[in-house]
Amino acid sequence: MWLPQVLPDESLFSRICRYLALSGTSRNQSLLRLLGDGRAAVHPYLTAHLANLSRFTEESTGSLLRYQTLRPLFAYYLPRYSTGINDDFASSNDLIRACQLSTFREREHLVAKYCPECAQEDMRNYGVAYWHCTHQIPGLWACSKHNTWLVQSELPSRSHTDSHFLPNPSVQSESCGSLAMKFAEYTELKLNVIRNERSRKEVFSDLYRRELKGKGGLTNAGRVKRKALALGVFEVSAQLSPRPSYLYPRSRTDFRYFSSLLLGQYPQHPFKHLLLEFYLSQCLSDKIFHNNVSPPPSKELEYEECCCELLKSGLSMAAVSREIGKSRCYVKTIALKFKIPVNLKPKKITDRLKESIARLAYKGFHRNVIAKRFGVSVGSIELIISTTYGLVEWRRKCKRESLKRRYKYSIFKFVKVYPNSCRQEVKKHCEAAFYWLYQHDPEWLELVLPIPQRAYHIDRVDWVARDKEIFQKVSEWIFENGRALTYAELDRRLGGHGWLTSKQHKLPITMKLLRTHRQQNESHEDE
Template sequence: MISFFPDPYPDELLYSVCARFADRVRYPGESSVVRQLFGTRNGAAVVDLPSRLGHLVATLPPGHSYTVDRLIDNHTLLPFYSPFCPPSRINQVREDMQTTNGSRIYGRLGILVSHTPLWLQFCPVCAEEEIRQFGESYWHRLHQVPGVKVCPVHTVFLAQSSVPFRHGRRCGQFICAQQGIAISSPSELDESNPSHQAFLRIAHDAAWLLDQRHLSLELENLPYCYLKLLRGCKLASSVGRIYVQPLNQAFNDFYQRDFLQQLMCELDVSSYNHWLLRLTRFCPDKVQSPLHHLLLIHFLGHTVASFVQFQKDFYASAQISTPPETTSSLASDTLETYRQQWLKLTATYPKTGLSFLRKNFGRIYIWLHKHDSQWLEAHLPQQRRHTVASPQRLARVDWSIRDSQLAAGVKELAVQMKNAPGRPIWLTKTAITRKLGQYTLIQKEIDKLPLTAQVLSEVVETQVEYAIRRLEWATECFRQEHIYPARWQLLSRASLKPHTVALPPVQQAVEVSCYAAKPDKQHCLCF
C-alpha cells in the first residue's frame, strides 16, 4: 500500500495520474512504479486501456473513494469503444482490465493499431491554462482518442509530444506531460475548410461518448438504421440493397481524400467488402472501429447523440423495443407464425444466402433472433461458398499508393523513434514496422513495396550504430547529472557487452565518450 496518490484532474488519463505519481516519488528504476502500483515487474505503462486495476485500487492509500469501474469510466478510453461493441464483450473487457488479462483487451474491442496515435497528443492552449490553474499540465483522455486531431474546446489542432503512445511490450516508463511536451503557438482551424470541420465533429462526438455511461447502440438493428438513412439519401433500394458505386462516390465527395488518408480510413472502391459496406451488413459478432461508425453517422447528417435518438425511434417503430421474452412466455400462435414465415422464405429462396433474407425480410429475422434464436440458428440457410473470385476481389489494393504511404510513414516514424526521450530504441525492421502497425503486411508483401523496402534499408541501424548511439545517450545522462563516470560505469549504463565493445568503431567511440566525460583536460576519471 502506498502513502499517497495524486487526485485525477478533469478528463485526465489514468496513465497521466500514474506519471505524476512517478514524477513525485522518483523511484530509481523505470519498472519500480509499475511494480508498486500494478504488482508486476514486466508490465508496460499502457496509455489507453490498462489492466491490473484491481491491484491498483487495493494499493491506494486508506480512505480513498476510487473503484475499478470509476477509474475505467472516468480515466480510460473504454467509454469511447463501449457503444460499438456487444455488452457481453464489454463486460469481458472490464474483467480483463481489473485482472491480469491485458493482452486480450485490444482483440475483443477490434482496435486497429493504425488508428491510434503514434505519440501522445496535447492542446497547447489547454496546457497553458492547466499550468496557470494547477501548476502543471497533464495528459487528456480526449486528446488520445483515435481520430481526434483537434481540441473541441479551443478549436485548435493538437500537437504531438515526444512520448510514444505505445511503449515496448515491457516498457514500464510513465512520462508526465511536464516532461513530454514543448508548448508552442497553436494552429487554429479554418472554419471554411470542410476537413477541419470534419475533424471538429469527430472531436465533439468523441467528447460526448467519453461522458456516457453504459451506452449501447443496439448493434442488432444498427445496420437497419444505416440502411433507412441511406434510402433517404437515394443510396439504397426500398428492400435494403446498397447502390455501391453511388455510395462510394457520394462518400468520397463528402470527405476530402487527404482527410481520409490522415485517418487511415480510405475506401478501397475496387472492393465490395470495404469497411463502409461492412457497416451496413448484419454481423453481430464483428466489431468495427468507432471511427468508422462516426464517419458514416456524420455522412448521414447526424451527430452521435442525434443518431442514438433516431435509433430509439426506429427501434420503437419496428415494435422490437421491449425486452426479449423467453420462448415459453410467447403466445404459441405468434411463435408458430414467425417460424412458418421463415421456413416459407427459405423454401422460396433456396439458393440465396442469409444476407439476402436478412436484408429483404429483416423484420422476421430480427423477431426470431430476439425471441427464438436457438430455433433460428438451426434453420438458417446453408451458406454458399464462392469458388472463383471476381476481378474486383482480385485487385483490391493500389500497391503503388500503399507503397508511397508506408514509405513516408516508415521514414517519419524512424525519425520520431530516434529522437524519442529515454533509453534509445534500436531501429530494426521489426521494431519500426510493429510500431507502425504494419508488421504483417510489410513482411508478407515486401516484394510489392519497393519504396518501403528502400526506406527501411536506409533507416535501420546496425549493431555498431546502435551501440554508438547508446554511448552518446549514456554520456549525456551523466553530463546532465553532473557525474563523471568511470569507464565501466559508462559501459554499464549503455548496456554494452564485451564482444560489442571489442568492435573497432565502438572501441573508438568509447574512448571519445570517456574523453568527453572528463571534468577537465588534465584529469581523466575514466579507467
C-alpha cells in the first residue's frame, strides 16, 4: 500500500498519520514497513528516511524534501550544514544534529499546530483534516488565510504518530491581530521563495547591517544601536504569539537575542532570522532610531568646535565647562588635543614640562617614576601621554618587546643551566614565559626548547628481584615437603597473586626450578 496522495500544503508527517489510519495494521508494523524501524520517531516538520518513504509515493525524494518538510528553511539559514540537512538517507537523530536544534539557546516545545478554520475547509473539500506544512514553522502562531491563532496538539509519545492523530475541526477558533497575520503572510511567502531558490552566497549578517545602516540603525563608528533595536523587536514579537515562547526575545533589553545574528559567528535558529528580517523590512522606520539617540554623533563635533572657539577667545576652563555643559577634564583634553594654550592654575605643567615628560615616556619610563621625578600626579602624566600623537602605540610596542626579551632570557637561561631537561620541565619552571612566547613567538620557542623525547614505559615492579625472592621461597618449600607441589598450591602460599600462573614469562629462574623439579619427579615415578 502506498502513502495517500498529497493534499495542498500537506506535510509528509500528515501523510504518514493518514497512512496509519488507512493501512489496517498496527503502528509498529506500519513504521517498520515505511521507515525500516518499528520504533522510529517521526518529526512533524523535519521528516527523515526520505529514501525509504519515496518508495511508497510517486514523488521523488527532492520533491518530498522541498515541498512537504521544512528542511529547506533550515538548510537556507544554516548553509554550513546544508549537506547533512538535505541528505535523503539521514535518520532523525542525524537530522536534528545537522539542524543544530540542541545548540540553540532559543528553543520551542515540539508540538503539531493547525488552524480550526483550515481543518473545517479541508473536511468539506477533501473529507479529512490534515497537518499543513506552513503551520509547522517554528515560532509561527497565526494563519494568514483566516486571521486566526493556531491551535497546538501534543504529539503522541515515542513515535509522535498515531492513526487518530489529526486536527480536530470542532475546536473553536480565535482571531489574531493584524501584525500576527502580516507576519504569517511574510513567513509563508519567504518559505515559498526559499523552496525555489537553490543557494545563497550573501552573508546574512552583512545584509542585516546594511539594512540597519540604511535606516539609521548604526552609529558613525559602525556600532549597532542595540537599545532601540531590542525594544522594537521585543514590542513586535509580543504581538505575534498568544502565549509566551522561548523562541521570542525575553525582555526589552535582551541584546543577546540578535547580537549573534549581526555578528554572524555562530549558527542561529531560522525563526530568529525570519523575525529580524520581518522587523527590518516591514516594521522598522527611521524615527525609531533617531528618537533614541542622545546626543547625535554630529553633536560631538559641535562640542569640540565650540570648545575650541571659547578657549581661543580667552575664557577659562571653568567658564568653558559651564558654557558647553561638559566637565573641566573634557575641556582640558580638547585643549591638549588641539594644542590650545589655556590659563591653568597652578601653572606647573608648562609646554617645556610636557616635552620633558614626553621624552621620558618615549624612553619607556613608568608613569609613577615620571610623576615622582616632576612632582605631578600620575593622572596628569597619563593625560599627556594619551594626547601625544603616536606615544601610546610606541609605549605598547616597547612594553611588548621588553616582555619578549625578558621571557626569552628566562627560557634560554633555564635550558642552558639544565641541558638535559624535557619540555614539560621548562613549561613547569617558566610557565608565564612559556605560554606568552607560545602565543606570540612560537617559532623562536620551538628552536630553543629541547628536542621532544619519546615516552617510554617504566615497570612499577622489579621482576628480576621478585624472581629471585620467589625462587628462594619455592626452593625452601620443595625441600621441606619432599613432594611435588602444584602451581596453584605454590601460588596460594605466595599470597594468591597469580604470579606462577599469569606471570610465568617474568619469572625465568623460578620456572626453570619448577620444571626441573617436575622432571625429576616424573623420572622417579617411571623407575
